[in-house]
Amino acid sequence: xxxxxxxxxxxxxxxxxxxxxxxxxxxxxxxxxxxxxxxxxxxxxxxxxxxxxxxxxxxxxxxxxxxxxxxxxxxxxxxxxxxxxxxxxxxxxxxxxxxxxxxxxxxxxxxxxxxxxxxxxxxxxxxxxxxxxxxxxxxxxxxxxxxxxxxxxxxxxxxxxxxxxxxxxxxxxxxxxxxxxxxxxxxxxxxxxxxxxxxxxxxxxxxxxxxxxxxxxxxxxxx
Amino acid sequence: xxxxxxxxxxxxxxxxxxxxxxxxxxxxxxxxxxxxxxxxxxxxxxxxxxxxxxxxxxxxxxxxxxxxxxxxxxxxxxxxxxxxxxxxxxxxxxxxxxxxxxxxxxxxxxxxxxxxxxxxxxxxxxxxxxxxxxxxxxxxxxxxxxxxxxxxxxxxxxxxxxxxxxxxxxxxxxxxxxxxxxxxxxxxxxxxxxxxxxxxxxxxxxxxxxxxxxxxxxxxxxxxxxxxxxxxxxxxxxxxxxx
Ligand SMILES: Nc1ncnc2c1ncn2[C@@H]1O[C@H](COP(=O)(O)OP(=O)(O)OP(=O)(O)O)[C@@H](O)[C@H]1O
Ligand SMILES: [Mg+2]
Numbered sequence: 001x002x003x004x005x006x007x008x009x010x011x012x013x014x015x016x017x018x019x020x021x022x023x024x025x026x027x028x029x030x031x032x033x034x035x036x037x038x039x040x041x042x043x044x045x046x047x048x049x050x051x052x053x054x055x056x057x058x059x060x061x062x063x064x065x066x067x068x069x070x071x072x073x074x075x076x077x078x079x080x081x082x083x084x085x086x087x088x089x090x091x092x093x094x095x096x097x098x099x100x101x102x103x104x105x106x107x108x109x110x111x112x113x114x115x116x117x118x119x120x121x122x123x124x125x126x127x128x129x130x131x132x133x134x135x136x137x138x139x140x141x142x143x144x145x146x147x148x149x150x151x152x153x154x155x156x157x158x159x160x161x162x163x164x165x166x167x168x169x170x171x172x173x174x175x176x177x178x179x180x181x182x183x184x185x186x187x188x189x190x191x192x193x194x195x196x197x198x199x200x201x202x203x204x205x206x207x208x209x210x211x212x213x214x215x216x217x218x219x220x221x222x223x
Numbered sequence: 224x225x226x227x228x229x230x231x232x233x234x235x236x237x238x239x240x241x242x243x244x245x246x247x248x249x250x251x252x253x254x255x256x257x258x259x260x261x262x263x264x265x266x267x268x269x270x271x272x273x274x275x276x277x278x279x280x281x282x283x284x285x286x287x288x289x290x291x292x293x294x295x296x297x298x299x300x301x302x303x304x305x306x307x308x309x310x311x312x313x314x315x316x317x318x319x320x321x322x323x324x325x326x327x328x329x330x331x332x333x334x335x336x337x338x339x340x341x342x343x344x345x346x347x348x349x350x351x352x353x354x355x356x357x358x359x360x361x362x363x364x365x366x367x368x369x370x371x372x373x374x375x376x377x378x379x380x381x382x383x384x385x386x387x388x389x390x391x392x393x394x395x396x397x398x399x400x401x402x403x404x405x406x407x408x409x410x411x412x413x414x415x416x417x418x419x420x421x422x423x424x425x426x427x428x429x430x431x432x433x434x435x436x437x438x439x440x441x442x443x444x445x446x447x448x449x450x451x452x453x454x455x456x457x458x459x460x461x462x463x464x465x466x
Contacts, residue, residue: 123312123371126273127326127378128301130294137329141316217316219358 007189013180020176021197023090027172028159028205031097035158036151038098039105040144044135046110057106064103070164072096077168093165093172101158108150112143145217152209156202163198173197224287226251226413227272227304227382232281234267241267243437245281249382249415254408256424256445257417259434260460265417268434269384272415273306286381302330305380309387311367313359319346319370320355323377331378338377345373349403365396369403376407383407385416421461425449433457 010017045057064072076099077092087095116139124134144151166175177194181187227249234242241264249255257265270276272283274290274297283290283300290300313322323342327333333341346355349369359367368388375383385404389397401423408414408427418424424431424445431445433456441448441457452458 117310117312119308119310119312120314122275123306123308123314123374124326125275125297126301126304126306127374128298128330129326130298133329137325138314142314145316 003188005189006186007193009184009186010180010189010193013176013183016176016180017173017193017197020171020173021201023170024159024162024172024201027090027093027097027162027165027170028155028201030094031101031158031162032155034098035101036105036109036155038102039109039151040140042102042106043109043113043143046106047113047135061103061106064100065107069096069100069161070167072100073164073168089165089168089170092168093162093170096165097158097162100161101154104154104158105151108147108154109143111150112145112147113139115146116143141217145213148209148213148217152206152213155209156205159205160198160202225249226253226286228282228284229272230282230284232268232271232283233279234264234271234276235279241437242271242278245437245439247432247439249413251381252411252413253430254412254414254428255416255430255432256428257415257432257434258419258421258424258460259440263434264437265434266386269306269386269415269417272382273304273384274300275306298330302378303381304384305375305378305382306384307368307371307375307386307388309390311359311364311371311391313367313370313374315359318356318358319351319362319366319373322359322370323374326374327377341377342373345377346370348376348406349373350399363396364392365399368392368400372400372403372407382413382415385414385418387417387419389418389420421449433460435460 042057042061045053048054073092073096076096077087077089080087120138121134124138129137162172163174165172166178169175173194177190181190184190225248227247229245229247232242232245233240245268247268257268259265267276271278277292285300285303288299290296313319314325317325320339320342323345324335324338327338327341328335343352343355346352349372351366351369351373354362354366354370359370362370372383372388388404389400392400397420401420404414404416405423405427416424416428428445430442431448432442433440433448435456441452441454448457449461452461
């Protein structure tokens with residue numbers, strides 16, 4: 001007997017899905033802002049003259065990039081309480097995303113920094129700028145501009161990766177979908193709609209990042 | 224006392240000894256041309272005067288103060304010593320005007336108005352008042368180099384170091400940059416320039432320093448030095464250029 005599609009079966013649960021979308025959005029927003037911020041700091045630290053700092057950041061980056069996100073999440077949520085650090089599902093999910101994106105964006109931003117011609121940094125030095133001034137005024141904007149597409153992709157990946165947070169019962173979109181599916185057994189319809197929602201969110205996020213990038217890197221004084 | 228005094232400067236890159244004991248005095252208002260074969264250490268010497276290379280041995284005195292290797296010493300040094308590079312090195316994300324304004328604002332903490340006034344003055348001096356709002360990639364090489372000169376001048380350095388400032392330019396753009404350097408020299412700016420433009424060096428400079436294998440091999444008044452080189456190395460260098 002053929003399967004009878006019934007998308008109407010999801011309608012009563014629209015509120016749950018919406019809550020899931022909102023939570024996923026919140027996680028993505030926190031992850032993106034704090035994660036990229038952390039990445040910029042990390043990339044800066046990688047250029048530090050004190051090798052210890054640079055190496056510590058290197059260890060962090062490799063640790064995160066070579067372990068699964070789910071395990072990182074479990075470690076934060078189930079593991080850290082052993083050290084007395086007890087976080088809510090949402091806090092743990094947000095922290096995991098920040099830590100994860102922070103590591104990847106450290107490497108991406110670092111590549112952007114390395115692409116800045118040494119001559120520009122020397123020119124800035126010869127103008128008596130100090131290290132912080134050089135980073136802030138000379139390096140960071142062109143560096144981010146160079147790697148903005150790669151960074152944007154990574155932000156989207158991490159946003160989608162938030163679906164894993166359903167595993168610790170953070171009530172984001174995938175959690176909502178699982179929950180609804182558990183009630184009405186309409187797996188096809190529920191995950192079909194959920195897929196669509198993720199797709200829309202990804203496209204929107206990409207657009208937002210693109211517009212933000214244009215704003216950040218646009219030339220304001222026109223010749 | 225001279226504005227800049229170098230004493231027994233030694234510098235190696237690994238096993239390669241590049242500067243083997245350089246003594247040089249730069250007086251206020253002096254215009255010095257640094258010449259010599261490729262690899263003789265000209266750029267390295269200029270870069271040590273600007274603190275872009277650390278030295279292994281010797282002392283650098285600028286305006287009567289010994290330059291140490293602390294960051295603050297270097298910043299202090301660079302307030303006195305400006306530099307212009309072969310590759311212009313303008314900041315691509317700023318307009319010509321912003322390139323010139325940036326350091327006075329962030330380093331000297333000048334107000335935007337003040338910095339802008341000086342920047343406009345310097346850009347006018349290099350003949351680029353009509354290009355202030357252009358980005359580096361909208362300027363020719365000669366124009367970019369003139370912005371770079373204006374950018375260095377806006378910090379009001381007491382010495383300006385120029386490392387082959389016309390070597391990256393198409394031949395037809397060389398003169399507009401040399402004209403600016405010549406004007407600076409006439410105004411009494413203290414200049415040290417590495418150059419392969421021998422005619423220019425002869426006309427504009429009051430001292431010529433010939434470097435050979437990491438040492439100052441011969442120096443003196445350009446007319447004399449060119450007319451009757453004392454060492455065979457300089458004779459062959461000058462001869463090689465003519466031939
Ligand atoms: N950062 C560096 N690391 C290693 N070797 C270097 C470095 N910078 C310069 N050298 C070497 O030091 C020597 C002197 O270089 P320098 O650039 O001072 O010569 P130069 O006189 O300016 O030559 P040119 O006329 O070609 O510009 C060269 O052999 C060069 O290869
Ligand atoms: Mg050189």
